[in-house]
Amino acid sequence: MAKPVIGFSRLSKNEKISWLAENYLQNDAGAVKVLKQYWNEDEKLQKLHDEFIENTVTNFYLPLGLAPNFLINGSYHTLPMVIEESSVVAAASKAAKFWSERGGFKAEILGTQKIGQVHFLFTGNIEKLKAFFSRIKPLFHEAVQHITQNMEKRGGGILNIELKDKTSEMEHYYQLFVTFDTRDSMGANFINSCLEKFAEVLAEEASKEDTFSAEEKNLKIIMSILSNYVPECLVRAEVSCKVEELTENTEMTGEEFAEKFIQAVKIAEIEPYRAVTHNKGLMNGVDAVVLATGNDFRAVEAGVHAYASRTGKYRSLSHAEIVDGTFKFWTELPLALGTVGGLTGLHPLVKLALDILQKPSAQELMKITAVAGLAQNFAALRSLVTTGIQQGHMKMHLMNILNQYKATDEEKKIMIEFFTHHTITHSSVVEQLEKLRS
């Protein structure tokens, strides 16, 4: 049985691997070989990756694919996408190609505000707290001047500081609710640094406030942290065309397709079980671009799903309608993304991904990412209301199944040809491969 370990963080990388092999992998030399196989032969590059996180023992590869032909606000883009799931890049590419022939995607920024909060407890008179807050407000700005001056030169900084009374939800609970513009950075560290200074000022000024009683002076800071819920850092992406232009195959008219598509979206607007899957499909596109550009996908995921629930019920992130014979499909997404800061300037492949996107500003990246989500959602819905998802998905997944059964190049060629005319399921592939090998 494995034993607890003390001082693991101080072991060297090789010592960590030896400990792992001994305690969890039955000293399997093969497992150790796999771990080391993924080390980069360029030692400097490997060290860079080792130092991104803690206790690193190896690298974990994900493929970076390209989805070309994204016509966004009149310019073509090729999207770098990092994802483990087959068919996502193909679906994005197919949707991009489809819409590039119908005017392309339109995207616009609806807001760029981010939020941070100092959560604190105050036991006493609210009116006195309000007066105190108004009086000391300039001190907050002064205290972070050294942090904000460069951000202000870029046109960003602190937009507003409010006092919020939350005592109806929790006894004595108040917030400093602060709005920021962090320009091209996601802003987590900038916001947190400002908030921690605000908390210091708040506690210190309260402790010496003449109008406060002893209890009021003892204002208690609970925590200071940005919020990953960013409903005012919002981007809209849209496609539209005449209904009859939606025709792609002869089996369904544009009208029939549009109607079924809109019904599918409507179901996701009213039915949470479907909405979650619908949004997962949309996030296939968003996450792949977020990962490729070194952004914080947990922050994006948390914020987006909170936004999908903002009415009190989890709903579709995209919407569709027909107005005067024009089909319209759009999404609005809260996306706090950065093109500077975090990993963006450190990871060589992230830098390259941003170069592929022509060094976008954070706002441009928000637009591109929202478009990737809309394209993906369109592709999935189109499959769902026409052929079903399995046909296209399994076509792309075929290679994974063949690799799982260690098919040779020759076997792959024969199998791909065979399954051009047959339905792909896991069992049909295995059965056919066995036949081929017998």
Ligand SMILES: CC(C)(COP(=O)([O-])OP(=O)([O-])OC[C@H]1O[C@@H](n2cnc3c(N)ncnc32)[C@H](O)[C@@H]1OP(=O)([O-])[O-])[C@@H](O)C(=O)NCCC(=O)NCCSC(=O)C[C@@](C)(O)CC(=O)[O-]
């Ligand atoms: C998979 C396709 C694209 C096949 O579609 P197809 O019509 O069989 O593809 P095609 O071979 O006729 O090629 C058409 C275009 O598709 C792209 N394409 C086609 N194949 C490739 C490939 N190998 N590599 C790169 N790109 C590819 C490419 O743009 C190509 O144009 P070309 O490059 O030839 O000029 C289509 O069926 C599709 O879009 N399916 C949807 C797939 C999807 O959504 N996958 C996500 C995983 S499922 C899921 O997670 C979410 C879901 C579905 O549950 C969400 C929901 O329920 O809403």
Ligand SMILES: NC(=O)C1=CN([C@@H]2O[C@H](COP(=O)(O)OP(=O)(O)OC[C@H]3O[C@@H](n4cnc5c(N)ncnc54)[C@H](O)[C@@H]3O)[C@@H](O)[C@H]2O)C=CC1
């Ligand atoms: N809850 C959360 O989401 C949290 C996230 N994080 C992590 O924080 C990181 C992101 O923090 P950041 O503050 O964005 O990164 P960062 O700490 O690397 O800072 C970015 C800095 O770049 C500078 N800068 C240069 N040019 C700029 C421009 N044009 N626009 C704006 N700033 C410019 C500014 O000084 C800015 O503060 C991510 O790695 C994220 O995972 C950290 C704590 C909590």
